[in-house]
Amino acid sequence: MTDPNQAQDQPTQQAPGAEAPPPVAPPPPAPAVQPVPGQVVCPKCGGANCRRVSFTWWGGAVGPAILKHTKCNNCGATFNGRTGQSNTTGIVIYSVVVGVIGIAIIVAITVAGG
Numbered sequence: 001m002t003d004p005n006q007a008q009d010q011p012t013q014q015a016p017g018a019e020a021p022p023p024v025a026p027p028p029p030a031p032a033v034q035p036v037p038g039q040v041v042c043p044k045c046g047g048a049n050c051r052r053v054s055f056t057w058w059g060g061a062v063g064p065a066i067l068k069h070t071k072c073n074n075c076g077a078t079f080n081g082r083t084g085q086s087n088t089t090g091i092v093i094y095s096v097v098v099g100v101i102g103i104a105i106i107v108a109i110t111v112a113g114g
């Protein structure tokens with residue numbers, strides 16, 4: 001009796017070709033320059049290197065404090081640190097109000113002393 005050479009059938013196990021590609025989430029778009037709460041950002045150049053102005057020729061020490069006058073150290077623009085808008089209108093209003101009050105005080109003194 002000869003030992004028959006039996007071919008061993010080795011079934012190959014292959015995974016079925018149903019490989020779903022992994023879902024790729026698109027990267028979130030880079031946010032634009034947004035004002036950070038508590039952080040003053042220059043409305044002109046978007047820089048955060050800003051500081052409050054403590055004294056100005058038009059408002060002394062009170063005017064810039066009222067208007068939150070802020071100056072950008074990057075481009076030199078001045079603006080309202082609270083609203084981020086230009087302070088030109090506020091400066092005009094402040095000057096007019098101060099002028100009216102000053103005139104009113106002078107008139108009152110003149111009338112009272114007359």
Ligand SMILES: [Zn+2]
Binds near residue numbers: 042044076077
């Ligand atoms: Zn700036």
